[in-house]
Amino acid sequence: MLVDTHCHLNMPPLGDDPVGVLARAAAAGVGRVVVPAYDSASWNPILALAAEHAGVHPALGLHPWVAVDEWVAAARTSGMGGIKDHLSRAVASSSTPVVAIGEIGLDTKIDTPDLPRQRDVLAVQLELAADLDLPVILHCRGAFDDLLAALERHGGRLRGVCHAYSRGIELAERIVGAGLHLGLGGAATRDRARLHKALPKLLLEKIVLETDAPSIGLQDVPPEQTEPRHVRDIAAAIAEVRGTTIATIAEVTTANANALFHLPV
Template sequence: MSSSKRKEIPVFTTPLIETHCHLDFLKEGNTADTLARARAVGVEQVVTIAVEPGNLQTVLDLIDQHEGLYGTQGVHPHSAAEYDAGVGERILAGAKHPKVVAIGEIGLDYHYDNSPRQEQRAAFAAQLEIALQVDLPIVVHTRDADLDTMAIFREFSGRGLRGVIHSFTSSPELAAFCVEEGFHLGFNGIITFNKADNVRAVLAATPLSRVLLETDAPYLTPVPFRGQENAPYYLPLVAQYVATLKDETPEQVAAVTTANARALFFPS
């Protein structure tokens, strides 16, 4: 890792992969400039995430327009009430795009309950079936829903599901279960927050071979830039913090997490 002219953002010479952001939700700058700034600090590839029927096509348009940018297709649990067979067909069709690398963001959110829980579970299961049909990994959101998340995964156990539990903030029990099932855990700027000891404890206990790096931009901006809009060019701060917590070199963290992301999202 070399020094950076960009104040407080380290520049990585070992490439990094941003595995989870929402570029169509950024308010500052434009996509081309954001990606250029990310490349300048060592972020080689970026995955922008679909979350609702209304941005499925937006993600496809973005990944068509920008080199090094990839995407997903899926409906977030917040929008699960909007999921129906027609939306499922759109996800299935979009998943055939050569730069779509996963089905997501899907899962369960019992913290906000923006959609009825029964509809969340049904949409989650339906999209897991799509992931198996198109042989793509999944990007999972789960909050305050550990037991049902594990129950649904058990229903699909042994069928070849693979993917990441992104922005992991759940229990050590869910973390251990997901790692045992072969999933990765995604970590972002939350690990730099003062009150996130629980997340840091899970990260410390998770083998680096199961860790993915993300920003979840424009949300969850890492220290010392909290209060500003998050973006993929802050990913090196997450990598640096992981290195400190795990007593590894930043280059080793970059090498392993990038290999993890490539194996999951960009298999040869």
């Protein structure tokens, strides 16, 4: 069995037919999907999906792209403490266990990145993850030094995944050294991606698989057509580069995901 550790099942087009998406995933051997939130408006729809469908595991958090807006909204009522309380109440309200705080992180490559504000919003969410002993699902572009410094403040006690990893071996080793797993997706299928050269050298025990559907494509699949079932193709691409079998990649990465997110086995 395979696990898609990052899929936006609540977003269109996936959200229009979750039953079909999950059936096609199951037919491809992908039996579990972790669904990370984006903004606070997505929390309840994601919890509802998880309550309704077996094998759907929710993660709640605030994405760096909405950090400023969410901060402004929270500041109007109760400031940064408000964000932490709001998120913590949402986690506690779920009828199915919330398996991670995510997706959260830092992104300097958007139009108007307010990095200080992103750092603040990230910091309170890392605090909550530490309080609740939950892993984090991290989105990071252009701010890996900042991200690793934020994790360092928790003295290596936080676990989680650096999602959609697409870079080389040096950064991968720093991220793994900080106690994180690497989330490998569509980039692993593109032979021109920087990641490709690093693939044979990565520690399999630190890899989990993901699609980030419908945001990231595979070599032969455009983003809007990706579904959790494509985790099988990602596993196949990694197996080929590493000279091993899909079964081996599936076995180890699924065990990694189950352990990381404390999924029921």
